[in-house]
Amino acid sequence: MKHEGILIVVSGFSGAGKGTLMKRLVSKYENYALSISMTTRGKRAGETDGVSYFFVDRPTFEETLARDGLIEHAVYCGNYYGTPREWVENQLEQGKDVVLEIEIQGALKIRERYPNSLLLFVMPPSIQELQARLGKRGTETPDVIRARLQRAAQEAEGIEAYDFIVVNDDLDACMEQIHEIVRAAHLRPGCNKEFINQLKGELQALVKGEK
């Protein structure tokens, strides 16, 4: 069966380890491509245009949005963030499974536009572990940690909208689990329309011919 790629949306609580998981997945398996967001926020030290983000000014972002050039977008701390449509669709056509890290509102928009997309939610093994991980970074104040936990409580309400939930206890085990889910997802009927239609056509022709 020949496959078009699948658009994989990954969400999860801050501190669940999404970013590391995705990087490891993309570097281990060739079938993945990591989507790069477009943003209007300023480039920070160590960031590279076209790798970390596509850095653009506000008029460019708005013009891209106006010509349906983004499959989803959001505003965060006064800056725009969005997913360039052309790059994603080009990768999908080439058979790449495109990985996208966004939150639930964006995930639901993508599900609407790309019914064959795959929505994954990454969980910490426990809330205690989530707290510990948020604390361990050492860069966040208690207020920031508290805000993230509040945000997590809100995000948890949307979990049922996801197709699969994975628990990030062991990083490599969790990555392999995601890879297994993606492989299974390629076997959904919606990802094999061509094969199904060909088979239906052959069966019909055979039955008609033999009548």
Place this chain on the structure above:
Amino acid sequence: MKHEGILIVVSGFSGAGKGTLMKRLVSKYENYALSISMTTRGKRAGETDGVSYFFVDRPTFEETLARDGLIEHAVYCGNYYGTPREWVENQLEQGKDVVLEIEIQGALKIRERYPNSLLLFVMPPSIQELQARLGKRGTETPDVIRARLQRAAQEAEGIEAYDFIVVNDDLDACMEQIHEIVRAAHLRPGCNKEFINQLKGELQALVKGEK
């Protein structure tokens, strides 16, 4: 995450190799249990009651049906066939993934009653291969083969209702693919309600406690 078992419905064209696949899956992995149907048809040579089928008389079957003792049933060549509910639900509660081989009408009934069930459709690699397999058995007349192809053409119209389609080209590869799908299916939110609710509760408690 603690799991209840999943009810796995396997359908597919006659000649696709469902029976052999299921037997191999159940004998290789401990998490599966193969459902045994109840039937009113006579026992054939080599068949054992409670292994091949539960052989019962018509009043017993009708009484079982009347007390909601079957999760689906059908009539075929004047005989009743049905799936005993108690045995299946008991296995599911014990965490077993119960495999059930039935056709599309039964599959759709099961989806309605057990929303977390998994509907798999087994395909031959091609129609040429399907014809060859039907012919190879050597026991069927051309008329029977033709009737099965006609039936296959009808069944093909319902393929989109299934969750996953697998191509039975290599028996072991196909079996492993099914096993992978089942493992992934356990990660759907519907199969992890307890875990999700616990996590939501802990998060809420934490957020409220820190306010």
